[in-house]
Amino acid sequence: MIRDDIKAAQIAAMKAGEKDRLAAVRLILAKLKDRDIELRTQSAPADDDAVVVEVLQKMVKQRRESISLYEQGSRQELADVEKAELAVIETFLPAQMSEADTSAAIEAIKAELGASSVKDMGRVMATLKERHGTQLDMSKASALVKAALS
Known part of the structure; x- marks a missing residue:
């Protein structure tokens, strides 16, 4: 499951001392926890991988929009941070169709x-x-x- 891969990546990033990757993985886990809380009020739980992919796709879309806005505003340092987060998020998404x-x-x-x-x-x-x-x-x-x- 994707969720297990994300948790394993968090542990690996902690052990390796990769602060930026760890921050991005923790951000993903926080968004997943928020989504889990939202789903508690619904009657039928959805497929877990589908929920995780939906959250990750939404995060990718947000990052891409932020990157474009930061680059338009000449804030390259912020765009670089978003690009780094985007790269980490995309590692957990299933392969996209051509x-x-x-x-x-x-x-x-x-x-x-x-x-x-x-x-x-x-x-x-x-x-x-x-x-x-x-x-x-x-x-x-x-x-x-x-x-x-x-």
Whole structure:
């Protein structure tokens, strides 16, 4: 499980004295704990790996936005910190599908559902997320689905 890998990385970073990596791993664990607390109030617990991947993808998106804003504001030192955190977070994410694989999956789903226009985008996106949600950046996939249905 991904959560176990993150905990093992925390221990390894402590033993190796890697302060920056340890800080990033602790940040990930804190976000996961926050998400676990949110899920306590819901009736059906979700798949643990799916929850972890969702949290990690959200953190990656936040880091990328921060990096771009810091670079626009000429704050390279802050952008470098965010880039270092981003690198640590991405090590725990499952391998992402390539653009060619994503397009192939979209075409298969499109043919399966009989989708032909942009009106069917919601159904295609829902099926794509259900089958490949942990392996895709859904914002990029959305653009590919829209292009495929246009």
